[in-house]
Amino acid sequence: MPYETIAIEKRNKGIAWLTIDNPPANAINETLMQDLEAAADELTADKSVRVVVIASNHKKTFVAGLDLKNAMSPSTDHGDDDNMIAKESARMQACFQKFAEMPKPVIAAINGYALGGGCELALACDFRIMGKGKIGLTEVSLGLIPGAGGTQRMTKLLGRAKAVELIFGAKRLKAEEAEAVGLIHRQVDPENMEANTTAFAEELAEGAVHAMGLAKRAINAAEGSLAEGLEIEANAFSETFETDEPGIGLAAFFQKEKPKFLNDS
Template sequence: MKRYDNIILEQDNDLAVITINRPNKLNALNRETIQELHDAFEKADADPSIKVIIITGSGEKAFVAGADISEFANFSVKEGKKLAAKGQELLFDFIENLSTPVIAAINGFALGGGLELAMACHFRVASDNAKMGLPEVSLGVIPGYGGTQRLPSLVGKGRAMEMIMTAGMIDANQALAYGLVNHVTSQDELSSLCEKIASKISRNSSVAISAAIRAINANFEDGINGFEVEIHEFGTCFGTKDFVEGTTAFLEKRKADFPGK
């Protein structure tokens, strides 16, 4: 397996776990880490044996405490635009549209680019010590990795406006009440809960799940009719081996063994 400097990629049967491993920097995202994350997600997504990916941070303090500000403090307008565009394409949009489901296990601070990374995942589970926020306006800038777009779609426009304008943090229970995370658990049980959810997902058709991701995401794209995408994806499922196996297993009253094709 490829060696990375800033992350750890592990596989346990049909589950891949990506850990951002910069504990001394509270797992802050720099350009090298973003590139390594892209490579790891691409590798995991291309492996048909992997059904679910979990992403988390090393240590007990932070998922990702933000972007590495020292890298872009002296950027020009042109460089700033390029930074946001490249980051969104390489990692954040890439994860959102990945065909393999991605669960963010938020094990501490998820701030700025860290919260944007968690929001790009298909859903989020947090430990009870987690704190989340987009503090960019306190630095004279705005979220640039999709935060102004994904946060309102998850928590509503008013709450997103307040979170971004105040640059404040919310705790895990507030995030749960907002709908920003799906579950809150203790730090000790975070991994096992995410693995339990991943296990439930992996029993189902990976082909159908990929189709569902495309259909759900279509609703949030300008100029795209999500209902039409759903109809197309629904119909396409009928031509898959997973559909044949799923319906046959149901009629034969047995557990489906999906080939993933």
């Protein structure tokens, strides 16, 4: 389907690049959220897509964050609803959650600034690879707080103490600093960003991506109660046998070979 603010390119080995292009600075607005939600649904349903990479067409910015001027401006459409801003926050949360729940690996390829909402979108991805720019939840410097899942995702990822430090201080971390604290998975040479991301995405794509999706569901469930998480894990384990991946993996194990989950034919 046609999109206004993103482009989807399918590459080798079932890797889909979702490139955000919302001039002038890739700010998050309603159009971009609609496109992201539709793209998430499309990529989830497309069985030929094994790995998704979220990138930016902007030279200096991954995603700038919420378009605050439009989001906070008075509108007759809001009526007397005092919770409109809360609803806007929930809207962004739900949008990004689609990528957090997508049953296949999602990589954020960050080659520019990812501050505020841009960081929150990256946090919703499974992996964050970063070349240049800075990343962080900087909303407190504006008298705001992260509202698209950032307080929750950063705390679960880094722990309360580090999340408090970074959010209260509105820290803007360079790639090497972000890697050191665990905010990103890998720092790469900005000039070879696409090549490095492609190599990592292809490595994932050659694996058992259906099993990865089921593992992702169980990992996400670990954020709730242990009993609920264990039940979801057991059911997800059972679902792995609905594909040929266990047969491929086990046969390769007993034959002492590398499993070939990706059919190149």
